[in-house]
Amino acid sequence: MSGMRARALLGAGLGVLMGVASLPVALAQTVGTTAGAGNAVTAGASGAQMGASPAPVAPQDAPFITPSVDADVLYELTSPTGDAVMKQRMRWQVGTLRQRLDPEGSNLFMITSWPEHTLTVVDRDRKRESVMPAPSQGLTPPGHPAMVGTYARLGGSVVAGESCIIWRTKDADGHASDVCYTADGLLLQVAQQGQITVRALRVSRVAQPDEVFAIPSGLKKEAPAKP
DSSP: OOHHHHHHHHHHHHHHHSOOSSOOOOOOOSTTOOTTOTTOEEOOSOGGGTTSOOOBOOGGGSOBOSOSSOEEEEEEEEOTTSOOEEEEEEEEETTTTEEEEEETTOSEEEEEETTTTEEEEEETTTTEEEEEEOSOSOOOOTTSBOSSEEOEEEEEEEETTEEEEEEEEEOTTSOEEEEEEOTTSOEEEEEETTEEEEEEEEEEOOOOOGGGGOOOTTOEEOOOOOO
Protein backbone atom coordinates (compact mmCIF):
# COMPACT_ATOMS: atom_id res chain seq x y z
CA MET A 1 0.00 0.00 0.00
CA SER A 2 1.43 3.42 -0.90
CA GLY A 3 2.13 5.98 1.82
CA MET A 4 -0.34 8.42 0.28
CA ARG A 5 -3.14 5.85 0.17
CA ALA A 6 -2.39 4.68 3.69
CA ARG A 7 -2.56 8.25 4.98
CA ALA A 8 -5.90 8.78 3.28
CA LEU A 9 -7.27 5.59 4.78
CA LEU A 10 -5.95 6.54 8.20
CA GLY A 11 -7.80 9.83 7.95
CA ALA A 12 -10.98 8.11 6.87
CA GLY A 13 -10.65 5.63 9.69
CA LEU A 14 -10.19 8.35 12.24
CA GLY A 15 -13.42 9.97 11.19
CA VAL A 16 -15.47 6.90 11.95
CA LEU A 17 -13.85 4.82 14.61
CA MET A 18 -14.46 6.92 17.71
CA GLY A 19 -16.99 9.24 19.07
CA VAL A 20 -15.58 12.79 19.55
CA ALA A 21 -17.34 16.12 19.62
CA SER A 22 -17.08 17.66 16.22
CA LEU A 23 -17.51 15.10 13.57
CA PRO A 24 -16.09 13.97 12.78
CA VAL A 25 -14.21 11.04 16.54
CA ALA A 26 -12.74 10.25 15.42
CA LEU A 27 -12.98 9.55 14.76
CA ALA A 28 -17.73 15.65 15.60
CA GLN A 29 -17.14 12.72 17.95
CA THR A 30 -17.19 10.12 15.40
CA VAL A 31 -19.59 9.43 12.79
CA GLY A 32 -22.02 9.75 15.54
CA THR A 33 -21.72 13.50 15.96
CA THR A 34 -23.33 16.21 13.95
CA ALA A 35 -21.01 19.10 13.30
CA GLY A 36 -22.63 22.41 14.05
CA ALA A 37 -25.52 20.79 15.86
CA GLY A 38 -24.92 22.71 19.07
CA ASN A 39 -25.30 21.02 22.42
CA ALA A 40 -28.85 19.74 22.00
CA VAL A 41 -29.25 15.98 21.86
CA THR A 42 -32.42 14.50 20.42
CA ALA A 43 -33.47 10.93 19.91
CA GLY A 44 -36.39 9.04 18.53
CA ALA A 45 -38.10 5.96 19.86
CA SER A 46 -37.93 3.24 17.22
CA GLY A 47 -37.47 2.54 13.55
CA ALA A 48 -41.22 2.31 13.09
CA GLN A 49 -41.51 5.92 14.16
CA MET A 50 -38.78 7.26 11.91
CA GLY A 51 -41.31 8.87 9.64
CA ALA A 52 -41.83 11.58 12.25
CA SER A 53 -39.19 13.94 13.54
CA PRO A 54 -37.45 12.51 16.60
CA ALA A 55 -38.82 13.92 19.81
CA PRO A 56 -36.27 15.69 22.01
CA VAL A 57 -35.27 13.65 25.03
CA ALA A 58 -33.13 14.25 28.09
CA PRO A 59 -29.41 14.25 27.25
CA GLN A 60 -28.85 11.18 29.43
CA ASP A 61 -30.84 9.13 26.91
CA ALA A 62 -28.29 9.68 24.15
CA PRO A 63 -25.78 6.89 23.41
CA PHE A 64 -22.33 6.62 24.96
CA ILE A 65 -19.95 7.32 22.08
CA THR A 66 -16.57 7.30 23.83
CA PRO A 67 -15.34 3.92 25.13
CA SER A 68 -15.30 3.59 28.90
CA VAL A 69 -12.96 0.56 28.77
CA ASP A 70 -9.58 -0.19 27.23
CA ALA A 71 -10.19 -1.96 23.94
CA ASP A 72 -8.58 -3.55 20.90
CA VAL A 73 -10.94 -3.68 17.90
CA LEU A 74 -10.32 -4.89 14.35
CA TYR A 75 -12.52 -3.12 11.80
CA GLU A 76 -13.31 -3.66 8.17
CA LEU A 77 -13.69 -0.39 6.25
CA THR A 78 -15.56 -0.31 2.95
CA SER A 79 -15.83 2.63 0.57
CA PRO A 80 -19.37 4.00 0.03
CA THR A 81 -19.33 2.53 -3.47
CA GLY A 82 -18.27 -0.87 -2.14
CA ASP A 83 -15.23 -1.11 -4.43
CA ALA A 84 -12.51 -0.80 -1.79
CA VAL A 85 -12.15 -2.79 1.41
CA MET A 86 -9.43 -2.71 4.05
CA LYS A 87 -8.95 -3.74 7.65
CA GLN A 88 -7.85 -1.38 10.38
CA ARG A 89 -6.95 -2.04 14.00
CA MET A 90 -8.01 0.45 16.69
CA ARG A 91 -6.61 0.44 20.24
CA TRP A 92 -7.92 2.69 22.98
CA GLN A 93 -6.61 3.51 26.45
CA VAL A 94 -9.35 5.08 28.56
CA GLY A 95 -7.09 6.26 31.39
CA THR A 96 -5.08 8.57 29.12
CA LEU A 97 -7.68 9.14 26.38
CA ARG A 98 -5.36 7.93 23.64
CA GLN A 99 -6.18 6.05 20.45
CA ARG A 100 -3.97 4.17 18.01
CA LEU A 101 -4.96 3.22 14.47
CA ASP A 102 -3.02 0.74 12.31
CA PRO A 103 -4.22 0.17 8.73
CA GLU A 104 -3.68 -3.26 7.22
CA GLY A 105 -0.77 -3.57 4.82
CA SER A 106 0.95 -0.35 5.83
CA ASN A 107 3.84 0.59 8.09
CA LEU A 108 2.07 3.82 9.04
CA PHE A 109 0.18 4.23 12.27
CA MET A 110 -1.54 7.11 14.00
CA ILE A 111 -1.72 8.15 17.65
CA THR A 112 -4.36 10.62 18.86
CA SER A 113 -4.02 12.14 22.33
CA TRP A 114 -7.03 14.15 23.40
CA PRO A 115 -5.45 15.61 26.57
CA GLU A 116 -2.63 17.02 24.40
CA HIS A 117 -4.98 17.61 21.47
CA THR A 118 -2.45 16.12 19.04
CA LEU A 119 -2.56 13.64 16.21
CA THR A 120 0.75 12.04 15.29
CA VAL A 121 1.25 10.05 12.09
CA VAL A 122 4.29 7.76 12.24
CA ASP A 123 5.89 6.44 9.04
CA ARG A 124 8.20 3.66 10.18
CA ASP A 125 9.55 2.95 6.69
CA ARG A 126 10.70 6.53 6.16
CA LYS A 127 11.45 7.12 9.86
CA ARG A 128 9.28 10.24 9.84
CA GLU A 129 6.59 11.67 12.09
CA SER A 130 4.02 14.38 11.44
CA VAL A 131 2.25 16.11 14.32
CA MET A 132 -0.92 18.12 13.87
CA PRO A 133 -3.91 19.23 15.94
CA ALA A 134 -6.37 16.47 16.75
CA PRO A 135 -9.43 16.71 14.49
CA SER A 136 -11.86 17.46 17.29
CA GLN A 137 -11.90 20.28 19.79
CA GLY A 138 -13.75 18.26 22.41
CA LEU A 139 -14.30 14.72 23.57
CA THR A 140 -17.37 13.47 25.39
CA PRO A 141 -15.95 11.96 28.59
CA PRO A 142 -16.13 8.17 28.87
CA GLY A 143 -19.27 7.05 30.67
CA HIS A 144 -21.21 10.15 29.59
CA PRO A 145 -23.87 10.32 26.87
CA ALA A 146 -23.13 12.24 23.69
CA MET A 147 -23.13 15.95 24.32
CA VAL A 148 -23.51 17.02 20.68
CA GLY A 149 -25.57 15.59 17.83
CA THR A 150 -29.02 14.31 16.96
CA TYR A 151 -29.91 10.67 17.56
CA ALA A 152 -32.92 8.48 16.75
CA ARG A 153 -32.94 5.00 18.23
CA LEU A 154 -33.66 2.34 15.61
CA GLY A 155 -33.27 -0.87 17.59
CA GLY A 156 -30.71 -3.47 18.56
CA SER A 157 -28.21 -5.57 16.65
CA VAL A 158 -25.33 -7.99 17.16
CA VAL A 159 -21.97 -7.27 15.50
CA ALA A 160 -18.81 -9.35 16.05
CA GLY A 161 -20.70 -11.25 18.75
CA GLU A 162 -21.42 -8.03 20.67
CA SER A 163 -24.82 -6.49 21.35
CA CYS A 164 -25.22 -2.86 20.31
CA ILE A 165 -27.92 -0.26 19.75
CA ILE A 166 -28.38 1.29 16.31
CA TRP A 167 -28.79 5.06 16.25
CA ARG A 168 -29.56 7.24 13.26
CA THR A 169 -27.45 10.39 13.26
CA LYS A 170 -25.60 12.57 10.76
CA ASP A 171 -21.93 12.83 9.84
CA ALA A 172 -19.96 16.05 9.44
CA ASP A 173 -21.30 16.52 5.91
CA GLY A 174 -24.91 16.13 7.00
CA HIS A 175 -25.35 12.61 5.58
CA ALA A 176 -27.58 10.22 7.55
CA SER A 177 -25.61 7.46 9.24
CA ASP A 178 -26.83 4.45 11.22
CA VAL A 179 -24.27 3.76 13.94
CA CYS A 180 -24.24 0.86 16.38
CA TYR A 181 -22.75 1.46 19.84
CA THR A 182 -22.29 -0.93 22.73
CA ALA A 183 -23.40 0.01 26.25
CA ASP A 184 -19.78 0.89 27.08
CA GLY A 185 -19.28 3.17 24.09
CA LEU A 186 -17.59 0.98 21.47
CA LEU A 187 -18.53 1.72 17.88
CA LEU A 188 -19.25 -1.57 16.10
CA GLN A 189 -20.86 -0.59 12.81
CA VAL A 190 -21.62 2.35 10.52
CA ALA A 191 -24.00 2.25 7.58
CA GLN A 192 -24.94 4.95 5.07
CA GLN A 193 -27.66 4.59 2.44
CA GLY A 194 -27.91 0.89 3.22
CA GLN A 195 -24.17 0.31 2.69
CA ILE A 196 -22.10 -0.85 5.67
CA THR A 197 -18.93 1.24 5.60
CA VAL A 198 -17.45 0.30 8.98
CA ARG A 199 -17.87 -3.05 10.72
CA ALA A 200 -16.11 -4.55 13.71
CA LEU A 201 -14.73 -8.04 13.07
CA ARG A 202 -13.17 -8.67 16.48
CA VAL A 203 -13.58 -6.94 19.84
CA SER A 204 -11.32 -7.42 22.86
CA ARG A 205 -11.64 -5.51 26.13
CA VAL A 206 -8.13 -5.81 27.50
CA ALA A 207 -5.83 -3.32 29.25
CA GLN A 208 -3.68 -1.41 26.76
CA PRO A 209 -0.11 -0.75 27.94
CA ASP A 210 1.50 2.67 27.58
CA GLU A 211 4.07 1.37 25.10
CA VAL A 212 1.32 0.78 22.52
CA PHE A 213 0.92 4.56 22.30
CA ALA A 214 4.60 5.51 22.51
CA ILE A 215 6.15 7.40 19.60
CA PRO A 216 9.43 5.78 18.50
CA SER A 217 12.56 7.81 19.17
CA GLY A 218 14.89 9.07 16.48
CA LEU A 219 12.20 10.00 13.96
CA LYS A 220 12.60 13.06 11.77
CA LYS A 221 9.74 15.53 12.03
CA GLU A 222 8.07 16.68 8.85
CA ALA A 223 5.14 18.93 8.04
CA PRO A 224 1.75 17.19 7.77
CA ALA A 225 0.73 16.22 4.27
CA LYS A 226 -1.74 18.66 2.75
CA PRO A 227 -5.05 17.30 1.40
